[in-house]
Amino acid sequence: MLIVIETSTLLIIALAPLLGAIVAGLFGKFVGRAGAHTVTILGVAVSCALSMQVLHALVWGGAAPVNVNLYTWFEVGGYSAHVGFLIDNLTAMMMVVVTFVSLLVHVYTIGYMEEDPGYQRFFSYISLFTFSMLMLVMSNNFMQLFFGWEAVGLVSYLLIGFWFKRPSAIFANLKAFLVNRVGDFGFLLGIAGVLYWIGSLDYAEVFAAAPAIAELQFSPWGEVMWSVPTFICICLFIGAMGKSAQVPLHVWLPDSMEGPTPISALIHAATMVTAGIFMVARMSPLFEMSETALSFVLFIGTTTAFFTGLIGMVQNDIKRVVAYSTLSQLGYMTVALGVSAYAGAVYHLMTHAFFKALLFLAAGSVIIGMHHEQDMRKMGGLRKYMPITYLTCLIGTLALVGTPFFSGYYSKDSIILATEAAAEHGGLIQMYAKYAVLLGVFITSFYSFRLLYMTFHGEERFRHAGAHAHDAHGSDGHGDDGHDGDDHGHHGVHVPHESPWVVTLPLILLAIPSIVIGFLTVGPMLFGDFFSGAIVVNEAHNTLGHVAHKVWHADHGWVSAATAFGMHFVTSPAFYLAFLGFAAATYIYLFNPSIADRVKASLGWLHRLLENKYGFDDFNQKVFAGGSLRLGRALWKGGDAAIIDGVVVDGSASLVDRIASMMRAIQTGHLYHYAFAMIIGLIAMLGALIYAAG
Numbered sequence: 001m002l003i004v005i006e007t008s009t010l011l012i013i014a015l016a017p018l019l020g021a022i023v024a025g026l027f028g029k030f031v032g033r034a035g036a037h038t039v040t041i042l043g044v045a046v047s048c049a050l051s052m053q054v055l056h057a058l059v060w061g062g063a064a065p066v067n068v069n070l071y072t073w074f075e076v077g078g079y080s081a082h083v084g085f086l087i088d089n090l091t092a093m094m095m096v097v098v099t100f101v102s103l104l105v106h107v108y109t110i111g112y113m114e115e116d117p118g119y120q121r122f123f124s125y126i127s128l129f130t131f132s133m134l135m136l137v138m139s140n141n142f143m144q145l146f147f148g149w150e151a152v153g154l155v156s157y158l159l160i161g162f163w164f165k166r167p168s169a170i171f172a173n174l175k176a177f178l179v180n181r182v183g184d185f186g187f188l189l190g191i192a193g194v195l196y197w198i199g200s201l202d203y204a205e206v207f208a209a210a211p212a213i214a215e216l217q218f219s220p221w222g223e224v225m226w227s228v229p230t231f232i233c234i235c236l237f238i239g240a241m242g243k244s245a246q247v248p249l250h251v252w253l254p255d256s257m258e259g260p261t262p263i264s265a266l267i268h269a270a271t272m273v274t275a276g277i278f279m280v281a282r283m284s285p286l287f288e289m290s291e292t293a294l295s296f297v298l299f300i301g302t303t304t305a306f307f308t309g310l311i312g313m314v315q316n317d318i319k320r321v322v323a324y325s326t327l328s329q330l331g332y333m334t335v336a337l338g339v340s341a342y343a344g345a346v347y348h349l350m351t352h353a354f355f356k357a358l359l360f361l362a363a364g365s366v367i368i369g370m371h372h373e374q375d376m377r378k379m380g381g382l383r384k385y386m387p388i389t390y391l392t393c394l395i396g397t398l399a400l401v402g403t404p405f406f407s408g409y410y411s412k413d414s415i416i417l418a419t420e421a422a423a424e425h426g427g428l429i430q431m432y433a434k435y436a437v438l439l440g441v442f443i444t445s446f447y448s449f450r451l452l453y454m455t456f457h458g459e460e461r462f463r464h465a466g467a468h469a470h471d472a473h474g475s476d477g478h479g480d481d482g483h484d485g486d487d488h489g490h491h492g493v494h495v496p497h498e499s500p501w502v503v504t505l506p507l508i509l510l511a512i513p514s515i516v517i518g519f520l521t522v523g524p525m526l527f528g529d530f531f532s533g534a535i536v537v538n539e540a541h542n543t544l545g546h547v548a549h550k551v552w553h554a555d556h557g558w559v560s561a562a563t564a565f566g567m568h569f570v571t572s573p574a575f576y577l578a579f580l581g582f583a584a585a586t587y588i589y590l591f592n593p594s595i596a597d598r599v600k601a602s603l604g605w606l607h608r609l610l611e612n613k614y615g616f617d618d619f620n621q622k623v624f625a626g627g628s629l630r631l632g633r634a635l636w637k638g639g640d641a642a643i644i645d646g647v648v649v650d651g652s653a654s655l656v657d658r659i660a661s662m663m664r665a666i667q668t669g670h671l672y673h674y675a676f677a678m679i680i681g682l683i684a685m686l687g688a689l690i691y692a693a694g
Contacts, residue, residue, distance in 0.1 A: 003061035005054055007068055010085045013050045013095065014134045016043040017102075021128035028120030036120035040127040041106045047134065048099035055092040059524075065089075065533065067140050067204055081201050086140035090346065090534035093525075094137040094278055097353045098271050102130040104506035105266045108361055111502035112262055112368065122162060126266060129155040133271045137278060142191045142201040145279070149187065149243065152272045153180050159267065160259040169258040176252035183242015183249050190235030197228050207285040207536075214289045233286055233293035237300075240276025244330050247304045251616050253327060257319040261364030264319060265357040268326055274349045277333045281342040285536040288340065294541075298338025298422075299429050305331025306436040307614065309443040313450070314610045317374050318363045321451045325400065326356055328440060332415050335433055340541035341418035347525045348411035351518050355399035355408055358510035362393035365503050366455060369496040370462065376451065381460035385496040390456045392507040397452050399514040401445040401578050404569040407518030410562075412441070414526055414547055416574050421546035441574045445581025453589035462496065522565060523558040 020043030024036040031039065057063035069084035106126060113122050132155055136148025161173030195201060197216065198209045216228040240246070245253040253273065257264055267273070280287060280297070287293055305328050312324030329352050336345035367374055369386050383390040399408040416437050423434040498504065524530040527548040537544075548554075551568045553561050569575035588595045600607050612618065666677075 003057040003063040005057055005063050005066050005087060007066075007070065007085075009050055009054065010066070010068075010087060010138065011070075013047045013054070013099075014085075014131065014138060016046045017127045017134065018131040019043055021124045021131060024120050024127060025124030028124065031120075033119050036123045037106070037110050040123045041103065043127060044099060044103045044106055044130055047130070048096070048103045051092065051095035051099045054087060055089075055096050058087070058089055058092050059530070069140070073143060078199065079195065079201070081143035082141055083144055084140040085138045086203055087138065088534045089530050089532075090278075090281065091137055093346070093350060095134065097350055098130065098133050098137065101271070101353055101357050101510075102126070102133075102266055104509055105262045105357070105361070108265075108364070108503055108506040109260075109262045111500045112364055113260060116260075118162065122159075122260065122262075125155055125159050125162070126263065129159065129263075129266065129271070133275070136275055140203050142194060142203075142206075146188070146191060149239070149275065149279075150184065152267075152275060153177070153184070153243070156180075156256070156263075156267050156272055159263040160256045162259055162263070166258070172252075172255040172258040176256050179249050179252040180242045183239045186235045186237075187239020187242070190232050190237075190239065193228070193232040193235060197232070203282070210285050210289065227290060227292065229286060229289040230292045233283070233290045234296055236283060236286070237276075237280060237293065237297055240280055240334075241300060242276070243279075244273050244276030244334065245304075245327055246276075246300050246330065246334055247307065248616060250304060250308060250327055251613075251620060254320055254323045254613075257317070257323050261319065261360060261367060264323070265360035265364070268323065268360070271353075273326065273330055274333070274353065277330070277337065277345055277349050280334075280337045281346050281535055284340075284342050287337070288536055288538045288541065294338050294340065295427075295429050296338075297334060298433050301331050301334025301336075301338050302429075302433040302436045303331070304328070305335055305440050306443070309440050309447070311610050311613055312447040313443060314607055315447075316376050318366060318376050318379075318451065318455060319360070319374060321376075321447055322356070322359050322363055325359070325444065325447065328444060329356065329400075332412060332437060332440070335419055335437055336415045338433070339418050339422035339430070339543045340537050341415060341544050341547075342535045342537065343526055343531050344411070344414045344418050344544055344547075346531070346535075347521070348415060350521075350525075351399070351407040351411040351514075354510050354517060355396045355406075355514040358392060358396040358507060358514055359400065361503070361507055361510065362389050362396060365389040365499040365507065366393075368499045368503065373462070376454040378462055379455045380458045380462065381456070382496050383456040386456075386498045388498060388504045388507065392504075392511045393456070394452065395511040395514050397448045399518075401448050401582065402441060402574060403578075404575065405519060405566045407514055407516070409569070410518035410522045410526075410565065413565075413568070413572060413574060414522075414544070416441070416572075417547040417550065418543040421543040424546075438573060438577060442577040442581040445578040446585050449582050449585035450589055453585060457590060458593075519562050519566070522562050523552070523554070527552045527554065 017040070020040035023031060023039045028036050054063075058065065065086070065088035067084070067086045069082040071083040073081040073083055106123070109122065109126065113119055116122065129152060132148055132151035134148075136145060136152060139145045139148060157173045157177045159173075160176055161169045163169045191201070194206055197213050198206050200206055200209065210229075213228050217225045218228055218231070219225055241249045253268060256268060259267075287297070308324050308331065309328035312321050312328065315321045315324060329348070333345040333348050333352070336342070336348065365386065366379070366382065366389060369382065369389065370379060373379070395406075399406040402409045402412040419430070419433050419437050423430040526544060539545075551565050553564055556564065609615075
């Protein structure tokens with residue numbers, strides 16, 4: 001019997017987190033801390049359970065995809081916009097990932113934000129974020145997509161600046177907001193292009209009409225001609241560059257680590273930053289019409305994957321290392337989009353959500369255990385104090401670097417193989433992508449194991465730095481976590497401790513899919529028909545088809561085929577590069593740490609370049625921020641002070657004053673002055689009449 005997905009079910013999925021956010025946000029004082037986390041966790045749990053039910057119905061229950069309009073937002077002339085849902089396998093998978101990770105982050109937050117005075121407000125924000133993300137991925141039209149797009153940006157702004165008394169947090173959330181506005185302007189132009197040339201905002205109508213504009217061109221100025229699909233796709237992708245932190249709009253994401261760690265996991269691993277990837281995959285029927293747009297996507301993704309990964313090698317803040325890892329992995333997803341391996345991009349999005357959320361939450365657990373210390377140079381030897389955190393962080397690291405049979409191996413290796421397939425018949429950009437993503441594997445492995453060793457292995461450096469390192473108000477911003485009373489070592493040194501169960505349980509639950517989800521899903525999601533109807537790929541661009549021919553043997557059964565794919569590492573250069581990165585990090589940070597200092601001294605210029613993040617922040621600060629200040633100052637002095645105040649306001653007053661002064665000089669009050677003036681006037685009039693008569 002076929003299962004029908006009810007509209008009421010979809011409404012509950014979307015609105016349950018919103019209800020929790022409203023209760024916790026507006027009635028937090030009445031329901032208290034326990035009430036706030038109970039209602040928000042319950043709302044997200046309901047969404048997660050129903051999302052899993054919807055995915056099951058679509059994949060195993062034979063349910064048909066749902067495309068339904070619930071409410072007409074507006075009708076202007078021939079244009080209309082609706083609130084509606086498009087639920088297919090792509091949407092259902094994203095719904096499960098978003099709600100599952102969000103649910104674990106909610107549980108984790110109980111322990112992490114235990115003593116924070118903004119406890120209820122934080123739960124309200126993260127639940128509101130979950131609602132916004134669900135509206136984005138479930139939308140069936142561009143207007144609702146844009147609503148969700150802007151809503152996640154707004155809530156991200158609120159969460160990054162959650163500790164609003166810290167200037168660095170306010171600077172970071174303003175930076176994120178402004179940089180995303182740049183991307184959103186391009187995104188809005190792309191949507192406007194769709195509406196102008198196709199005449200609809202509904203996905204199904206746009207995709208059906210898209211072939212009609214495949215060869216259409218327009219002239220932006222003079223005799224210059226641009227392709228309409230290329231213009232639309234590049235504008236849409238500029239929006240993705242902002243949300244998914246692609247160079248040069250990547251600068252907001254590392255600074256966003258100023259927010260509490262739970263939002264680093266929720267926003268910057270599993271949801272908000274992947275919105276751009278999801279959007280491009282959803283728009284695959286449009287992107288497949290433009291080789292130029294795909295090449296642009298590929299170049300940007302490659303540059304992001306390689307160069308932001310290099311910055312992660314020199315970071316010492318544990319959260320910032322993971323943040324630059326996120327940037328690099330988002331670059332890998334974008335590379336997959338650029339070679340038309342949309343399924344590979346979304347597949348890596350899914351696997352990455354689990355192991356990157358795990359790494360962020362593990363970093364937060366370390367920060368709790370270290371009494372809010374984030375500098376890895378003041379850690380070391382934590383594995384015996386925090387065994388659960390260490391083991392789960394190790395699992396996340398192994399998944400991230402692409403260890404065979406872990407989830408990250410299947411998704412990263414498929415992207416690398418798809419890029420190699422594109423390079424066989426591609427040009428310079430495809431070759432650049434091929435070698436950059438391979439070298440990126442070494443970089444990822446190196447900084448990942450560097451984090452693991454500096455944090456959990458080696459000398460217990462906190463015993464030297466701990467007495468003066470941090471009090472209860474450390475670099476992650478909130479108050480004492482309630483564990484300082486009896487775990488001080490000698491001379492006031494804070495001895496690390498394992499985090500409470502509400503922190504470690506989400507780590508364990510994220511570690512499980514980080515190991516197995518890739519093996520279980522690689523067949524249908526990469527090489528099967530899981531995304532059939534949701535993602536469109538021209539046969540000429542079918543790079544994953546080449547990958548399937550090389551590594552996938554469907555006739556052997558999915559277990560044997562997935563095992564054979566896992567064994568492909570023997571002939572994969574990516575595996576040996578990852579092993580080389582592991583070996584280099586192991587030798588340097590476990591056995592000979594002085595090498596790192598010698599390399600830093602001998603390559604000081606490179607180290608400074610990477611520490612300075614290639615000068616992007618300085619450039620933006622001096623050119624855009626500084627330029628805006630200088631422009632504002634010039635407009636203030638030249639426009640407001642000189643013209644408006646000096647000429648219009650003060651000048652008109654001065655003119656009236658001068659005229660009045662002249663009039664006062666004439667009005668003397670003496671009769672003979674007025675008689676004399678009359679005689680002069682009479683003579684002038686007579687002279688004028690005689691002149692006119694003659």
